[in-house]
Amino acid sequence: MPSAFKKALDSGKFVVTSEVAPSKGTNLEKMAHHVELLKDKVDAMNVTDHQSSVMRFPSLGGALLVKEKGGEPILQMTCRDRNRLALQADLMFAASRGINNVLCLTGDSVMLGDHKQAKAVFDLDSSQLVAAVRTMERGKDMAGNDLDGGVRFCAGAIVTPEANPIEPQLIKFEKKIEAGAEFIQTQAVYDIDNFKKFMDYARQFDVKILAGVILLTSAGMARFMNKNVAGVMVPQNLIDEMAAAPKGGALKKGIEITGRMIAQIKDEKICDGVHIMAIGKEEVVPDIMSAAGLL
């Protein structure tokens, strides 16, 4: 049975996903609240995996919570913390509990997180993890042994359309598709014209593309991302628009801008859907969707 998310992707509708972050600790109330709020509004929820290498409740546990609450989870899996044995084991566990979507990521360096002296693993990379999923679907593990009971996943990966230089990213993007990625989520895009150029190229591949949109919460945040977040480029006109927002109105302006971008992407059929990243402000995702005319 294909997952509900896979069905949504294949239906040709404009797909909307969002993100929920597991807690730092075992109190899952906040995450549970976000899941309740979003489960009936979005097609699926990504559960982040020690995002920015900051140790948190596991994405696998978070994905189970989404499932228990009746939502559709996309399990984020990075290659940073587990070797191929642990990754395959987690994939089997996920599949056994009805978690059938996975987003395969390389993962940030541990040096960027809160456990800087940890041993980084990177036994596999993101394209190899996608390939591992497909191997396991054929009833074999990566060593070629038979599995007693297999897995089935809608597997995806990431691309950064604003990367500089872009060519090495595109080569990796093609490898991820070749390895079996069915959907590709992008790093945040703000310059729609640039994104259209990327889509002109990406459309030759049989893969669904979800444009990543990150909610701007202030002009300062936009400048910070331009300076510090790889592959994210907020154009000056959007920074100016955020800066011109009335005092206390920056978040509202950010919601308006994000909604407007989503509406344009949808109306012009630029790609197959959007992945909304509200980073800590998940409660406003419905407002963004309303602003985009999706609710």
Add this chain to the structure above:
Amino acid sequence: MIRSITQQKPMEEIEHLLEGMDRIFVIGCGTCTTLTRTGGVEQVAAMAEDLSARGKVITGTTVVPVACDNLTSDILSEFGARMNQADALLVMSCAYGVQTLASQLGQMVVPAQNTLFIGKENAAGQFNEICTQCGTCVIGETGGICPVTTCHKGLVNGPCGGTNNGKCEIDSNKDCAWTMIYNRLKELDRLDSMRTYKKPRNHLGEPSPGKFLIPEN
């Protein structure tokens, strides 16, 4: 030429390692730590002075030509008596030298350095790690640039999402290995090699600790 690249431990750590040992013999190395200026004649003299100021008795100092060579008889004939008077030998070589000396001389050895990596001097005073001796060389497919070592994550299929303006996500001064590989392969008109999917690596080309015997004919 490849060198063992070292960095002196903080003096607090050296003092801690020498706790309860009052009489110290200091040994430098005329090869790698001389080149990196962490254990040559000058640094050995400075260390002896510093330790004296911290209340240690220096029974002697020497800079051996190559600390990782077997030098037992040479060293012992010249410095054996002064070494015997010491509670510990403080060794300002890389860990190869420290371990070689430890295995040859029946005395407590204390390293003064952290051994960082086996590196190449790319410019005067600038050392880079370019090979981690993984045992499964991939550079035939990457234009002679090793991604296992040069990419912070050791990725073999292309860059991660953290690369920014051709630099690495952990250091905006460090070139992204995969940008370098891309540029090199493009120059060589061999980009197809980068487009080929690479299977997961064999991370145990030679199980650690490595061992090698010249095969008999």
